[in-house]
Amino acid sequence: MKRLVWLCVGLLGLTGAATPSTPSVPKASLTRLTSGGCCSGTTWSPDSRALLYIDRPPGAAKAAIYSVPAAGSAAPSVRLSRIAFYAPDLTYAGIPKGNTMLVERLSDRKQWTLPTQGGQLLWGPGGQVAYTVSAQSGNYDRRIGRVYTTALGNTPRAVSTVYGGGAVAWLDANALLVSGKASALVRNRQLFTLDTRTGVRHVLVTALNLRGVQPSPDGRWVAYAITFDRVDRNGMFVQPTGGGAARKLAWFGSYQWRDAGHLLYIPLTMNAATHIVWQYDLNSNRSRPLLDLGTKVQSDQWQVSPDGAKVAFRRAGDSNLYVAKLP
Amino acid sequence: MKSRPLLSLLLLGGCVGLAHQAPALPDRQIARPNRQFGLPFAGNPGPTTWLLGQGYGNTLGSYRQRRSLYGNIQGIHFGLDFSAPCGTSVRAIGDGTVSEVDGPHGSPPHNLVIRHAGGLSSLYGHLLERANVRVGQTVKRGQVVAKSGDSQGTCVSAPHLHLEIRDWSHQRLFNPLPYIAADWDTLALAGGFVRGYEQDLNNPRRWQTPDDQPQARRGGPLLNEYANPWPPAPVGAR
Numbered sequence: 117m118k119r120l121v122w123l124c125v126g127l128l129g130l131t132g133a134a135t136p137s138t139p140s141v142p143k144a145s146l147t148r149l150t151s152g153g154c155c156s157g158t159t160w161s162p163d164s165r166a167l168l169y170i171d172r173p174p175g176a177a178k179a180a181i182y183s184v185p186a187a188g189s190a191a192p193s194v195r196l197s198r199i200a201f202y203a204p205d206l207t208y209a210g211i212p213k214g215n216t217m218l219v220e221r222l223s224d225r226k227q228w229t230l231p232t233q234g235g236q237l238l239w240g241p242g243g244q245v246a247y248t249v250s251a252q253s254g255n256y257d258r259r260i261g262r263v264y265t266t267a268l269g270n271t272p273r274a275v276s277t278v279y280g281g282g283a284v285a286w287l288d289a290n291a292l293l294v295s296g297k298a299s300a301l302v303r304n305r306q307l308f309t310l311d312t313r314t315g316v317r318h319v320l321v322t323a324l325n326l327r328g329v330q331p332s333p334d335g336r337w338v339a340y341a342i343t344f345d346r347v348d349r350n351g352m353f354v355q356p357t358g359g360g361a362a363r364k365l366a367w368f369g370s371y372q373w374r375d376a377g378h379l380l381y382i383p384l385t386m387n388a389a390t391h392i393v394w395q396y397d398l399n400s401n402r403s404r405p406l407l408d409l410g411t412k413v414q415s416d417q418w419q420v421s422p423d424g425a426k427v428a429f430r431r432a433g434d435s436n437l438y439v440a441k442l443p
Numbered sequence: 444m445k446s447r448p449l450l451s452l453l454l455l456g457g458c459v460g461l462a463h464q465a466p467a468l469p470d471r472q473i474a475r476p477n478r479q480f481g482l483p484f485a486g487n488p489g490p491t492t493w494l495l496g497q498g499y500g501n502t503l504g505s506y507r508q509r510r511s512l513y514g515n516i517q518g519i520h521f522g523l524d525f526s527a528p529c530g531t532s533v534r535a536i537g538d539g540t541v542s543e544v545d546g547p548h549g550s551p552p553h554n555l556v557i558r559h560a561g562g563l564s565s566l567y568g569h570l571l572e573r574a575n576v577r578v579g580q581t582v583k584r585g586q587v588v589a590k591s592g593d594s595q596g597t598c599v600s601a602p603h604l605h606l607e608i609r610d611w612s613h614q615r616l617f618n619p620l621p622y623i624a625a626d627w628d629t630l631a632l633a634g635g636f637v638r639g640y641e642q643d644l645n646n647p648r649r650w651q652t653p654d655d656q657p658q659a660r661r662g663g664p665l666l667n668e669y670a671n672p673w674p675p676a677p678v679g680a681r
Contacts, residue, residue: 234677
């Protein structure tokens with residue numbers, strides 16, 4: 117669950133609100149990993165030692181998934197010749213085939229076919245997957261979405277129906293995080309946990325717009341943003357997934373979990389000279405500036421390494437990939 | 444002198460009518476992008492005010508609708524979307540003259556076109572109600588000219604403003620980013636309701652950044668009908 121998962125209409129939330137003025141912040145020492153402006157859709161390797169991205173450098177015969185060491189110690193090279201939706205731990209690949217998804221276990225090349233109809237796979241513990249089959253036409257937030265789960269090799273099972281949404285992430289082996297409307301014509305959408313064995317739902321929050329829903333790596337908390345609802349309801353929140361009140365945060369920005377207890381975020385502070393990474397501590401409920409990137413991130417493309425020690429980002433201006441160590 | 448406004452209106456209307464049939468303006472008549480315009484909303488972005496939504500160009504969302512919603516403009520998202528609650532005041536991005544109110548340019552339920560210097564027009568789409576300005580009226584940059592609405596007509600589903608920069612003939616559409624003075628890198632942190640750009644695996648670096656997006660022409664061939672697209676569009680998307 118370390119990797120980010122997005123609502124189908126999802127986004128990282130952001131705003132101009134409430135990050136305090138910035139005291140002296142350590143300046144990042146950047147390592148440039150690429151040249152030539154490659155690297156959209158970058159992800160970290162599971163061991164936090166390399167970055168992976170789709171590319172076809174000049175002279176290459178075809179596109180592939182390239183890898184470049186985070187230490188900057190070597191040039192990019194082909195890591196995976198087949199382009200597919202890979203599980204974050206690189207144990208499975210999802211290959212779209214028409215209205216199905218061919219899932220292959222990379223260790224033995226065993227394959228399964230799932231009738232996803234274009235739905236993205238959410239890789240769960242123990243060889244489980246979830247996906248949402250959504251209508252492709254009609255009002256965006258009234259389109260029916262049916263959530264399916266399966267352990268590979270079994271028949272997929274419909275576990276939930278929502279409108280204008282779908283499954284967001286696995287919280288553990290038996291629980292999914294789902295967002296959507298309970299019926300097509302209601303105003304608000306819900307964010308709820310779903311026990312995939314019993315079908316029991318626990319609604320965490322109901323709001324007009326829920327954005328950037330991201331469970332913590334241990335699945336015990338979820339971060340989300342509410343936008344364009346009542347003024348007093350809008351903002352950035354964290355909430356325990358097992359029950360408990362939401363905590364409204366004093367900042368709004370692009371955010372990612374560093375570990376189970378810390379969120380990293382870049383505030384939406386307009387016209388600042390550089391982007392600064394802040395850290396919010398779940399235990400102390402406090403934020404502090406962590407690292408001044410000394411430049412700006414392009415298109416919100418920044419990724420925290422799975423071990424929480426580094427941040428990679430695509431730099432505005434040259435569109436190349438850079439890495440910095442986090443304090 | 445009383446007849447002058449009416450005459451201006453008639454002349455402008457005639458020009459607009461001709462412009463719909465007119466050939467695209469050549470490059471020499473189009474002002475170069477120089478951050479000469481402003482944002483269509485006042486104040487800071489945020490969860491209560493407004494956020495950047497979908498970017499211009501070869502977006503994932505436009506690819507999925509390249510033959511339908513965006514088929515007439517070469518399959519790309521030919522404007523910028525700004526998410527905002529219905530009724531948010533929309534401001535003219537530059538000095539100009541109102542050339543059309545609810546003209547034949549889509550972006551329902553209501554739209555507005557302002558003609559600027561340098562061969563450029565701005566279009567404001569999915570407005571909540573008919574804009575309270577008249578054709579021929581002069582407007583100044585930052586002046587409130589309309590209220591934002593919702594492309595789905597509900598003020599709940601997808602409330603946003605669709606903003607385009609076109610040539611006067613309405614045949615050419617331009618990436619607004621280099622024309623509008625704004626901190627786009629920071630605005631993009633808010634993400635969008637359609638994230639990222641479609642890739643052509645035969646040329647995966649092309650059109651992958653906000654600054655590197657193609658111009659579009661009305662009625663031209665699809666720019667993103669890729670033989671080897673990534674990600675593939677969901678079944679049923681066209």
